Amino acid sequence: MPETIALLDAIDERIVERMRSLLPPGFSLIHARSCDPTTKAGEQERLEGLIANADYAISGQIAVDARTLRAGKRLKLLHKWGVGIDNLDLEAARSLGIRVARTTGSNALPVAEFALGLILATLRNIPQGHRSLNEGRWEQSSAGGTPFLLSGKTVGMIGFGAIARRLAGLLRGFGCESLYHKPRPLPPEEERRHGARFASLAELLERSDIVSLHCPLDERTRHLVDRDFLAAMKKNAVLINVARGEVVVEEALIEALAQGRLRGAAMDVFEIEPLAANSPLLGVDRLIITPHIAAMAADNFEPTVRRMFGNILAFSQGEAIRKGDAVI
Structure with a gap:
């Protein structure tokens, strides 16, 4: 049965398809749908529903708190799409036994x-x-x-x-x-x-x-x-x-x-x-x-995504995550 990666940020379907074309064998990708939740609770429920079905999760600009992590009953690794991890609850991840990684220097x-x-x-x-x-x-x-x-x-x-x-x-x-x-x-x-x-x-x-x-x-x-x-x-x-x-x-x-x-x-x-x-x-x-777009460059997309997927694949196979990318 394929292992599931959940992309927590809502992004264009065309970008998701590009990511799917880069997936290692044995993995599937689910992703957040564009929406306009009227309440914070609505946004939280959306995240919890998505992460509940995931073995791995990727977050770019989405904050991932303890409640969201607890909803990920199968979650083994949370990967930051980028560098800054101030929006990830590292203490909660550590207490739940969830590893955290990032793409150091990629952007x-x-x-x-x-x-x-x-x-x-x-x-x-x-x-x-x-x-x-x-x-x-x-x-x-x-x-x-x-x-x-x-x-x-x-x-x-x-x-x-x-x-x-x-x-x-x-x-x-x-x-x-x-x-x-x-x-x-x-x-x-x-x-x-x-x-x-x-x-x-x-x-x-x-x-x-x-x-x-x-x-x-x-x-x-x-x-x-x-x-x-x-x-x-x-x-x-x-x-x-x-x-x-x-x-x-x-x-x-x-x-x-x-x-x-x-x-x-x-x-x-x-x-x-x-x-x-x-x-x-x-x-x-x-x-x-400008709307938080400094890291976005089309010709940097594929190397960064391959690196994230490579870290996830390595973890799945019991190998070490790329040096410098492992946070906990």
Whole structure:
């Protein structure tokens, strides 16, 4: 009898069929259907019903809590489609004997390229120019304020994992100075290899023309970017968030933009997702927002899916999960 993998995120049927074409022999794939539940309970029941029939589960942006895991009576492995595991209840998984894995570094290049795109879009007023033309206005000098080059600027990265290191590599082509801040500095030889230098948080905020967030979400980083953080940033700097929404106090960011303390900001992640139709972040001047799409790249799809399925197959056969991908 085939073992069942449940995909907890609701995605397009065409994508599911591509995934099915990559399944190892002896596995079947079930998936969430697109829906618009009117209550949180409705969403919870949908997840529980799906995971109840699964030997393995894959979650991209869906939070998996203890109640959901307990519904998976046959569940042996929960696999993250991506890297961040802050939306998975690891303690519950451990207590239930459910292994957890992820695709470490799989989305590093797509997210780094996306962050670079947000930096350029913010500095060069690309969305504003697009919008003004579509609204029938030819505005060269007034669309979004004064444009600036990225070349030669100082970019500070909060966190310096696989994504930030890829971004530092891309920034070398622009002649940027790359600073990073994390709990422990890298050895000097690694800093030289990545073309980046450790800085205290105070120095990074004071010197950086662009501050890009790449830290995991934990108690140390939750609401890290508050009013004090934003006030310490260099005047007319840019803030980029492709990490986690809860790292930023959104009200404080809106305030900083309204008061002109920042040149602009761009966010691909939000404290509550999906973003509500009446969110105060909508329509904010000099703020670019995108719907958590930084990791999505068609040419990165197949390698990542093969890697997830490979980990599941290895586990099923009693073999080790790929080095670095096992969480518990």
